[in-house]
Amino acid sequence: MTKILVVDDETSIRKFLKVSLEANQFEVHEAQNGQEALQKVIEVKPSLVILDHGLPDMNGIEVLKKLREWSSVPVIFLTVRDADEDKVLALDNGADDYLTKPFSLPELTARIRVALRHSKTEATEPVLSFGKLSLNQATHKVTYANAELKLTSTEYDLLKLLLRSGEKLVPHRMILKEIWGPNSVEHNHYLRVYFGQIRKKLDGASPGAGEIIENESGVGYRLRALP
Amino acid sequence: MTKILVVDDETSIRKFLKVSLEANQFEVHEAQNGQEALQKVIEVKPSLVILDHGLPDMNGIEVLKKLREWSSVPVIFLTVRDADEDKVLALDNGADDYLTKPFSLPELTARIRVALRHSKTEATEPVLSFGKLSLNQATHKVTYANAELKLTSTEYDLLKLLLRSGEKLVPHRMILKEIWGPNSVEHNHYLRVYFGQIRKKLDGASPGAGEIIENESGVGYRLRALP
DNA sequence: CCTCATTTTGACGAAATCTTGATCCTCGAT
DNA sequence: ATCGAGGATCAAGATTTCGTCAAAATGAGG
Numbered sequence: 001m002t003k004i005l006v007v008d009d010e011t012s013i014r015k016f017l018k019v020s021l022e023a024n025q026f027e028v029h030e031a032q033n034g035q036e037a038l039q040k041v042i043e044v045k046p047s048l049v050i051l052d053h054g055l056p057d058m059n060g061i062e063v064l065k066k067l068r069e070w071s072s073v074p075v076i077f078l079t080v081r082d083a084d085e086d087k088v089l090a091l092d093n094g095a096d097d098y099l100t101k102p103f104s105l106p107e108l109t110a111r112i113r114v115a116l117r118h119s120k121t122e123a124t125e126p127v128l129s130f131g132k133l134s135l136n137q138a139t140h141k142v143t144y145a146n147a148e149l150k151l152t153s154t155e156y157d158l159l160k161l162l163l164r165s166g167e168k169l170v171p172h173r174m175i176l177k178e179i180w181g182p183n184s185v186e187h188n189h190y191l192r193v194y195f196g197q198i199r200k201k202l203d204g205a206s207p208g209a210g211e212i213i214e215n216e217s218g219v220g221y222r223l224r225a226l227p
Numbered sequence: 228m229t230k231i232l233v234v235d236d237e238t239s240i241r242k243f244l245k246v247s248l249e250a251n252q253f254e255v256h257e258a259q260n261g262q263e264a265l266q267k268v269i270e271v272k273p274s275l276v277i278l279d280h281g282l283p284d285m286n287g288i289e290v291l292k293k294l295r296e297w298s299s300v301p302v303i304f305l306t307v308r309d310a311d312e313d314k315v316l317a318l319d320n321g322a323d324d325y326l327t328k329p330f331s332l333p334e335l336t337a338r339i340r341v342a343l344r345h346s347k348t349e350a351t352e353p354v355l356s357f358g359k360l361s362l363n364q365a366t367h368k369v370t371y372a373n374a375e376l377k378l379t380s381t382e383y384d385l386l387k388l389l390l391r392s393g394e395k396l397v398p399h400r401m402i403l404k405e406i407w408g409p410n411s412v413e414h415n416h417y418l419r420v421y422f423g424q425i426r427k428k429l430d431g432a433s434p435g436a437g438e439i440i441e442n443e444s445g446v447g448y449r450l451r452a453l454p
Numbered sequence: 455c456c457t458c459a460t461t462t463t464g465a466c467g468a469a470a471t472c473t474t475g476a477t478c479c480t481c482g483a484t
Numbered sequence: 485a486t487c488g489a490g491g492a493t494c495a496a497g498a499t500t501t502c503g504t505c506a507a508a509a510t511g512a513g514g
Contacts, residue, residue, distance in 0.1 A: 084333045091337040096345075097324070106311050110318040118323075118345050140396040140443055152471055153445045189474080192491060200493090217481085217490060379460060415501085416463080423503055444470055444501060 001027040002116065005046040007037040007063070008078075009056050017050065024109050034058040038066060046073060048115055051095075053079035053086065061089055068094040074115035078103065128163040130223050133202075133212060135163055144212075147205035154179065155198050162213065162223050171220040195221060228254040229343065232273040234264040234290070235305075236283050244277065251336050261285040265293060269408035273300060275342055278322075280306035280313065288316055295321040297409035301342040305330065355390040357450050360429075360439060362390050371439075374432035381406065382425050389440065389450050398447040422448060 004026045006017045018028045029044045031037040034055045041049065049067070053060040064075060077090045077098040087098045096115045099108060126138040132145040135156075142149045142159060151159065157179050162170060173185045180190065199210030214224040231253045233244045245255045256271045258264040261284050268276065276294075280287040291302060304317045304325040314325045323342045326335060353365045359372040362383075369376045369386060378386065384406050389397060400412045407414065426437030441451040 084331050088333050088337040091334075091341050096341060104311050106315050107318075110315040114318050114323060138395045139449065140446060153443065154472075187473090188490085190472090192493085193473085196492060196494090215491070381461075414462090417461090419502060419504085420462085423505090426503090442502070 001025065002048075003027045003029060003044055003046040004112070005029045005031060005037065005040055005044060005049045007031045007034075007049065007055070007060075008052040009033060009054070010052075013052070020105050021109075021112075026112075032056075034060075034063040034066075037063055041067060041071060041073060047119070048112060049073055049075045050078050051075055053077060053081050053090075061093060064090065064093050064095055072119075074119050076108075076111060076115060078108070128160065130163055130166065131212060131226055132206070132209070133159075133163070133223075135160055144202055144205040144209050149201050149205055151198070151201065155194060155201075158194055159198060162221060165222070167223050167225065169216055169220050169222040175221065191221065228252065229275070230254045230256060230271055230273040231339070232256045232258060232264065232267055232271060232276045234258045234261075234276065234282070234287075235279040236260060236281070237279075240279075247332050248336075248339075253339075259283075261287075261290040261293075264290055268294065268298060268300060274346070275339060276300055276302045277305050278302055280304060280308050280317075288320055291317065291320050291322060297404045299346075301346050303335075303338060303342060305335070355387065357390055357393065358439060358453055359433070359436070360386075360390070360450075362387055371429055371432040371436050376428050376432055378425070378428065382421060382428075385421055386425060389448065392449065394450055394452065396443055396447050396449040402448065418448065 002025075004021055006014055006021075006028055007030075008014050008017070009032050014030050014032075018030065021028050029040055029046060031040045032055075034057050037049070037051070037055075040046070051060050051063060055063065060077060060079065064077075067073070067075065074096045075094065077087075077095050078101065079086070079098075080101045082100045090098050096118070097111050099111065126136055128135045128137065133142075134144075135142045137160070140156065142151055142156065158175065161175060161178055172188055172191060175191060176185045176187060180187065184190070195213055195215075199213055202209040202212065209226070212223055212226055213221060215221055229252070231248055233241055233248075233255055234257075235241050235244075236259050241257050241259075245257065248255050256267055256273060258267045259282075261282050264276070264278070264282075267273070278287045278290060282290065287304060287306070291304075294300070294302065301323045302321065304314075304322050305328065306313070306325075307328045309327045317325050323345070324338050326338065353363060355362045355364065360369075361371075362369045364387070367383060369378055369383065385402065388402060388405055399415055399418060402418060403412045403414060407417065411417070422440055422442075426440055429436040429439065436453070439450055439453055441449050443449065
């Protein structure tokens with residue numbers, strides 16, 4: 001569940017946001033002042049922070065500046081102040097959005113979705129691995145024990161499919177449907193040929209490595225942990 | 228210079244934004260309707276689009292949806308409408324921000340900076356390089372091992388696209404839609420011709436250098452580290 | 455209108471990849 | 485021990501994708 005940290009000294013506003021956001025499937029954490037806010041970002045690792053401008057110990061901008069020294073978590077300012085300088089200051093210091101109270105809840109949640117959408121695109125782990133086998137989805141390169149394999153795109157897709165399932169068995173028809181489409185569920189022979197080629201290339205990189213691909217007779221294929 | 232596309236049917240607003248944004252060191256382009264807007268995004272390749280809600284031919288949301296089918300350029304809605312549903316609709320369909328007229332210019336420029344900061348790619352690095360290959364975005368000059376290449380603008384854009392991706396693989400259709408627009412995703416042949424020309428020019432600068440552009444059959448192209 | 459650089463198309467051989475069939479192997483059931 | 489089903493391996497042909505060259509179209513500038 002996506003975690004949101006709400007930072008505001010007014011209890012009523014915190015409670016209102018907590019209830020409202022939880023109704024939108026977010027996990028809400030709270031902080032009452034700047035010090036606690038910074039602390040909680042470390043503890044909770046929220047996906048987004050909602051920050052009030054006026055806090056008892058330090059103002060929102062100061063909190064934001066401190067935060068930006070080491071964190072890039074999205075921050076939405078939510079405050080009663082509507083002065084231009086405040087907005088510009090907040091936005092230029094790393095805030096991702098700025099909303100003025102009174103605000104509408106639908107708008108807030110929409111803007112939260114925008115901020116989360118932005119941060120999500122940056123962080124997607126492109127590497128799948130199993131034992132000494134590693135597949136990089138960004139570069140489209142596959143290595144076994146650091147030796148690069150030269151695979152065709154179909155071979156690559158097949159290996160990716162197995163890697164996604166870890167050591168779980170993948171049934172014949174599921175592989176066929178996924179790679180060759182629903183009209184090819186019969187062509188069991190493709191699998192023998194292609195996995196044969198992949199095994200040969202694995203052996204080329206490291207003799208014996210081909211055995212990482214295991215067949216369960218009549219059922220399907222899976223990856224198997226090698227010693 | 229950072230390019231911004233302003234889409235609005237009212238000439239007065241376009242002129243006002245043009246003057247204001249140019250004072251902030253942006254290069255401003257204009258479109259009066261949705262059709263022209265989509266066209267200009269392809270031609271001009273702006274770093275950001277400012278979109279009005281009400282356009283003569285189609286409304287802003289429709290333009291946004293069409294745009295999002297192939298482009299991830301940041302979009303800021305700028306409109307007289309202040310209804311919640313409009314905001315939520317725009318934001319959830321891929322808009323990055325939503326401002327209601329009358330707006331303050333400092334706030335708009337601050338929000339533009341936020342949006343550009345998010346799209347991070349271009350804004351910062353004036354020089355892209357990979358191995359002995361180097362491309363200067365300020366001067367539009369490309370060199371390999373310090374020898375200058377004379378490239379046409381399309382060749383330059385293609386090389387820039389690969390350089391931005393480093394050694395990541397760039398799929399055919401992504402290159403095509405990025406350079407020639409979404410109606411050309413089928414014209415695979417362009418890539419062969421153009422990369423052929425670029426390779427020849429690279430070889431002219433330093434024999435063998437053409438091999439820095441690598442093809443993954445059926446998938447796409449990428450840069451490859453040369454010994 | 456002409457010129458020149460560039461883009462778009464077409465054609466064709468080369469290379470890579472896919473499909474198919476033949477043959478041999480393994481293992482459990484009879 | 486034999487048989488048969490599913491699996492592995494190999495290689496030839498079919499097909500797709502690439503790289504290359506060059507001719508035709510386009511279009512900006514003189």
